[in-house]
């Protein structure tokens with residue numbers, strides 16, 4: 269009888285480990301999410317709620333710092349590298365045209381985005397008037413607010429009160445291929461916001477925009493507005509079947525935890541678990557690992573790193589969140605069975621020391637662990653799609669069109 273095959277993919281959203289070779293095309297030369305956080309921690313400049321050098325002993329054991337060194341040429345500052353390496357590790361480059369969340373996730377599932385998304389590039393008066401007219405007419409709105417590039421927390425503080433007074437939704441975007449709509453959960457209503465997003469998704473036909481994102485918030489005035497966990501992403505579908513779809517179609521289970529289902533437009537997902545916040549997402553992941561049977565992928569997106577700390581340029585918060593994640597990691601490692609594969613990775617960078625509030629084009633870590641996984645360097649991976657190709661090989665699925673499997677390196681006897 270063959271052993272159970274289970275893979276657990278944890279995406280630390282935005283956890284880059286050093287500028288990508290093509291970072292210059294994105295204005296991101298020198299960006300380094302991990303490296304810059306470590307630098308400020310080592311300098312004693314990230315002391316709010318935590319203290320001292322960045323402390324990630326469990327991720328370091330899996331090879332995080334060695335993966336960082338493989339792309340930047342040096343270990344992150346102040347971090348202890350005196351660890352026995354128990355994981356297989358590599359930095360990976362992105363071949364997708366954008367540095368956004370769907371591109372990163374689709375690529376790691378074996379389907380890079382090689383076409384160009386549509387973008388709303390104007391910083392002000394951002395959306396085409398004819399598109400706005402259609403949205404306003406379809407939803408019978410009194411008008412809209414925003415119509416610019418913005419950081420989501422800044423724009424609700426600036427326009428949230430006017431939105432509540434007038435009933436005009438707040439429309440904004442970023443460097444990503446997104447239309448974001450922020451509305452008050454009670455005064456505008458969550459259902460109305462979701463309907464507005466669905467209608468907008470349809471009216472964007474032809475613009476090739478990756479996602480419409482509902483950004484509900486609560487509170488009474490600009491000083492206490494807060495976004496809620498009811499965010500919803502309306503994504504286009506990946507252009508070809510991801511490894512998730514292939515497994516789901518071949519008697520497999522694909523469990524989505526957090527945003528994963530939305531990011532893949534619900535394609536190839538057989539079970540969805542909603543959870544908000546690092547703690548709940550981690551708890552849900554442990555529970556699904558305990559329950560997972562043969563031919564199962566459990567995939568979790570830890571969005572807080574990106575949404576609460578990367579985009580908010582909050583170095584201390586990012587460091588504290590990483591240290592929390594690292595502390596919890598052993599709870600997961602002890603649950604792994606003989607032939608399981610655990611993959612820790614990221615979808616892009618979001619350097620909290622960088623200018624603006626957008627993502628950064630970086631290498632991501634690929635850290636693999638399992639009782640049967642051979643530790644050591646996997647070199648520098650040319651595409652996140654190596655993950656998808658490896659999963660395809662592991663589950664005996666037809667090969668993906670992109671990526672090189674590293675299964676022979678991590679499990680020489682099975683490959």
Ligand SMILES: O=P(O)(O)O[C@H]1O[C@H](CO)[C@@H](O)[C@H]1O
Nearest residue numbers: 418419420421442444446579
């Ligand atoms: O500033 P907020 O609203 O968090 O938006 C950020 O989150 C979006 C989707 O992840 C990105 O495109 C970026 O603009």
Ligand SMILES: [Mn+2]
Nearest residue numbers: 281282369615
């Ligand atoms: Mn992301």
Ligand SMILES: [Mn+2]
Nearest residue numbers: 574575579627
């Ligand atoms: Mn983001």
